[in-house]
Amino acid sequence: MLIATVMEELHDQDALVFQDELMHMLEKTDSQGVLIDLSVVETLDSFLGRLLNDIAVGARLLGARTVVVGIQPAVAVTLVELGLQLKGVRTALDVEKGMALLAQTSRRS
Amino acid sequence: MDRAESATRMQPSLDEQRKTISELQTPVIQVWDRILALPIVGSLDTARTQDMNEAVLDKIVQTGSEILILDITGVPVVDTAVAKHLLETVSAARLLGAEVLLVGLSTRTALTLVHLGLDLGGVTTRTTMAKGLQLAFERLGLRVVAADKKGPQPADEAL
Numbered sequence: 608m609l610i611a612t613v614m615e616e617l618h619d620q621d622a623l624v625f626q627d628e629l630m631h632m633l634e635k636t637d638s639q640g641v642l643i644d645l646s647v648v649e650t651l652d653s654f655l656g657r658l659l660n661d662i663a664v665g666a667r668l669l670g671a672r673t674v675v676v677g678i679q680p681a682v683a684v685t686l687v688e689l690g691l692q693l694k695g696v697r698t699a700l701d702v703e704k705g706m707a708l709l710a711q712t713s714r715r716s
Numbered sequence: 717m718d719r720a721e722s723a724t725r726m727q728p729s730l731d732e733q734r735k736t737i738s739e740l741q742t743p744v745i746q747v748w749d750r751i752l753a754l755p756i757v758g759s760l761d762t763a764r765t766q767d768m769n770e771a772v773l774d775k776i777v778q779t780g781s782e783i784l785i786l787d788i789t790g791v792p793v794v795d796t797a798v799a800k801h802l803l804e805t806v807s808a809a810r811l812l813g814a815e816v817l818l819v820g821l822s823t824r825t826a827l828t829l830v831h832l833g834l835d836l837g838g839v840t841t842r843t844t845m846a847k848g849l850q851l852a853f854e855r856l857g858l859r860v861v862a863a864d865k866k867g868p869q870p871a872d873e874a875l
Contacts, residue, residue, distance in 0.1 A: 676813070680773035683811040687769075687804050699813035700780055708813075 622655055626662045633669045640709045641666045644702055646677030651685045659686075663696040674698065676705035742768045744775040751852045752781045752814075753845065757790035765801040769808050776812045783855060784809050785848040789820030799834045806839050815855065817841070819848035 633641065643663065651659070659675075666673040674697045678686070686693070699705040741764065747753045752775055756768070772784060786805065791798065806816040818841045821829075829836065842848045853860065 675811075678811045680770065680777060680808075680812070683773055683808045684766075684769060686811055687807045692807055693811065698811050700776065700782075704780075704782075704813060 619654065622658050626658060626665070629662060630665055630669065633666060633671050638671050640672045641674070642702065642705050642709060643673065643675045644677050644705075645675060645682065646679070646701070648677075648682055649679055651682045653689055656686055656689045656691050660691045660693055663693045667695050672697075672709055674705045674708050676700065676702055742771040744771050746775070746779050746781065747785070747849065748852070748858075750780065750782045750856060751785065751849070752776065752779065752783065753785040753787065753849075755787040755790060755820075755845070759793065760791060760798045760801050762801070765804060769805055772805060773808055773812060776809060776814050782814050783817060783852045784814050785817045785819055785845060785852060787820045787845050787848070788818065788825075789822075789845075791820075794821075794825045794828060796832055796834065799829060799832070799836065803837060803839070806837075815840070817848045817851055819843065819845050 629641070629643075632638070643666075645659075648655075663673055663675055675693060676699045678698065697708055699708050741758070742754065742756075745753045745755075752772070754768070754772060758764075760768075775781065776784070786802065788794065788802070794802075802818065806818075809816050816839060818836065818839050821841055821843065840851070842851055
């Protein structure tokens with residue numbers, strides 16, 4: 608089961624709420640795969656960057672194959688500057704490629 | 717025309733020149749569908765890495781490329797700083813879903829990196845661009861097949 612999530616420009620509290628909701632949804636639905644779509648996010652500060660990293664890694668820890676898509680160039684540069692690599696989380700350019708990636712890894716396991 | 721005036725007139729063309737030089741220094745080439753190549757010639761400092769990353773990331777978005785072959789044959793010295801810059805490019809490209817293949821490492825560079833205790837964090841490397849391209853094709857499930865010498869055959873050429 609897949610959850611595709613689109614984030615609007617997240618600010619502090621919204622981001623924390625998002626993290627909370629996502630983790631709960633994962634737990635509740637016992638989802639096998641999560642697709643996090645960031646194409647709407649244009650800028651990232653260090654708080655948001657770290658939160659994003661935590662969300663992605665957290666989802667993975669809950670056993671969901673996690674793919675993050677739509678990271679914009681400026682956001683990528685910020686993440687790299689912050690030394691955040693979204694460890695263990697697959698990334699793809701867009702939703703289409705992300706879904707293909709999720710389907711791929713599910714076939715293997 | 718006084719100095720200030722002539723300087724103002726020259727500014728746009730200087731900016732243009734700077735832009736051209738920057739583009740020439742980072743020619744990100746689409747060598748195949750979903751495969752980009754970037755031969756780096758010369759030294760790599762922080763400013764150049766930033767320009768490079770910008771050019772690379774924009775090209776990945778533009779072309780939807782999934783593999784970037786970074787060729788450092790033309791980089792004279794690969795030390796800790798340069799290695800760090802290269803890894804930044806690798807990380808950034810990865811975040812956009814592109815895998816980076818590093819090619820063009822000389823024996824001397826390899827030994828230097830070993831000596832410095834840098835293992836480039838699991839980045840896939842090959843010695844030449846050709847080998848990098850071959851690997852890129854494999855990764856994408858592509859095969860190069862010789863055309864039948866007897867004449868054009870239907871549907872037998874992969875790619």
